[in-house]
Amino acid sequence: MIWTLKRGTEGNKTAGWRWSPLELNGCSVYLGPMARPSGSDGDVTGPRVRAAAERLFARHGYAAVSMRQIAAEVGIGAGALYHYTRDKQTLLFDLMRTHLDDVIGAWDSVDPQGDPIDRLDAFSRFHIRHHLDRPDAVFIAYMELRSLSPDNFARIEVLRRSYEAVPQQILRAGAEAQLMHVSDVKLAANALIAMLTGVTTWYRDGGRLDRATVEARYADMALGMVGAQKSLQKTF
Amino acid sequence: MIWTLKRGTEGNKTAGWRWSPLELNGCSVYLGPMARPSGSDGDVTGPRVRAAAERLFARHGYAAVSMRQIAAEVGIGAGALYHYTRDKQTLLFDLMRTHLDDVIGAWDSVDPQGDPIDRLDAFSRFHIRHHLDRPDAVFIAYMELRSLSPDNFARIEVLRRSYEAVPQQILRAGAEAQLMHVSDVKLAANALIAMLTGVTTWYRDGGRLDRATVEARYADMALGMVGAQKSLQKTF
DNA sequence: GTCTATAGCCGGATAGAC
DNA sequence: GTCTATCCGGCTATAGAC
Structure with missing residues (x-):
């Protein structure tokens, strides 16, 4: 079981979908001509996976975080993660x-x-x-x-x-x-x-x-x- | 999966039975008249459980260590651990x-x-x-x-x-x-x-x-x- | 006091449909 | 590129024999 410690300024719950830190930085994540307008794609989802992993690993520790949690934070299924990292x-x-x-x-x-x-x-x-x-x-x-x-x-x-x-x-x-x-x-x-x-x-x-x-x-x-x-x- | 990092001076493998740090300190662990001579008992096993947990938590992290590993380090089954800690x-x-x-x-x-x-x-x-x-x-x-x-x-x-x-x-x-x-x-x-x-x-x-x-x-x-x-x- | 067995759940990673 | 379904194994904690 994982408990959320107060760290930093936020208290977002992980349940449900939320915007990643990338969007919260205040700058659009439209990364050039290859980015497609219809939600996640490779150019955007890759960085969001790494950002979510960074957040969760820092708060709960690598061993305590599951791939399913990372996927949920990004808003995709667990299987799809493996398009962005080998393991x-x-x-x-x-x-x-x-x-x-x-x-x-x-x-x-x-x-x-x-x-x-x-x-x-x-x-x-x-x-x-x-x-x-x-x-x-x-x-x-x-x-x-x-x-x-x-x-x-x-x-x-x-x-x-x-x-x-x-x-x-x-x-x-x-x-x-x-x-x-x-x-x-x-x-x-x-x-x-x-x-x-x-x-x-x-x-x-x-x-x-x-x-x-x-x-x-x-x-x-x-x-x-x-x-x-x-x-x-x-x-x- | 857990990898063992070099930390400190020892390189004991966790497979098989070994003496706990208590014995390695050089002093006998015979703790007064209640201690029984036939292997582990409550007075001895409790401290050994805590010592094993301390060793393993420090090396691999709390989340990465299983109760089975702690029990193996002490030389007892996983179920027996729950006589020495609630969880x-x-x-x-x-x-x-x-x-x-x-x-x-x-x-x-x-x-x-x-x-x-x-x-x-x-x-x-x-x-x-x-x-x-x-x-x-x-x-x-x-x-x-x-x-x-x-x-x-x-x-x-x-x-x-x-x-x-x-x-x-x-x-x-x-x-x-x-x-x-x-x-x-x-x-x-x-x-x-x-x-x-x-x-x-x-x-x-x-x-x-x-x-x-x-x-x-x-x-x-x-x-x-x-x-x-x-x-x-x-x-x- | 320790064992074996097991309940019930969650983990990483993969396969194949769409 | 993402989904659903699934394999297979490990996890904590408990139950009951001895």
Whole structure:
């Protein structure tokens, strides 16, 4: 049996038909000349399947969600799902790979590439912002590693490690330039990522603090963790 | 289907009979005069059921573990499990309640109760140590909240909040005494707990760093996060 | 206290009609 | 591209023998 926990702002029931997050984003889902006007088709239903799976996996966990539930959320029969994914495992793997590709690519296009302190500040803010924008994908990426088949697990680990190399490299550069106090680069990078990612467990839009404030406070703590402060002399 | 991820130091197969963690701890499980010498009985089997459930829930997740698997791990039939728990949900709830009662009680008996900086240092070290000693219970407590029934979820949340009040109170005292730089007490406490708890995702006994070193490095970073340093003048 | 057997349901995935 | 029907197996929990 599955109970719905309060997560985020909504309380939709899964019974009956409802619009997917794609439509709720406010933009039409008409995806070019091939889209047909008569309800679902391949170009639209595929993304809606992945969106529904992401929502449900994040809320209830991969093992607790059935293909029938995903199909019901999309508004199709369970059998039709298999036109969009080979099986349930592949659906999970594709969600995680896409998420990690996204986050790695997004950082590359934002990396200021200069002073280590600036980069740590930028990385902290980027990580917070990116994660608050994709709470479901983040939740899955961190909680469902154990639900991956061994092969898929290995492939995801490669991506995860390549993202973790980002803060490691920043901290190493900062330590070598004696701008930061880092006793162990990998340990500190792990601690940093855990702290930043933890924001997804409590932050809610419309709550006491807004995103800009949260971002700034976390960035300050990130710098403090390694004995650095923005626009100030180092303190050791 | 369930795949076994590498977690911790062991690689036991679940097929066939094996000794439970209770026996592996090195101490006999003969629990006083009521224990009978002929294999499992109530005094021994109950704890072994909980230990097996804890192991399996932590590795594969509550939803992915069947009562049959738990029973097999203990070495009894599935039906016999119901002499030790009302149902699977109650088994999960009891594990989480016991864990949280433990951690709260353990801190109370260790709290140095003095200077906020000493207390933050002590809390950080305590949290790391306690969590590294109970990786399975910790994993379940943080990952399986969504598997609790609404009633049980509410009861666990009460306990969880009472533990989170510990660092909140420390940081508040430190900020009021102007020994720490804390822009927002709850935000900082959440960030601190997330950072510290994250140690369980990567630390392994026998790895590159030992527990004492890890404990010390995390405690340093915890103090740095709020602009404090042990045995040094404050830096602002 | 544990066993075997089973009720009743739900799971993933497939086949073939339309 | 979606539907309905179905295979086959696993699930929780219970019943009753020993």
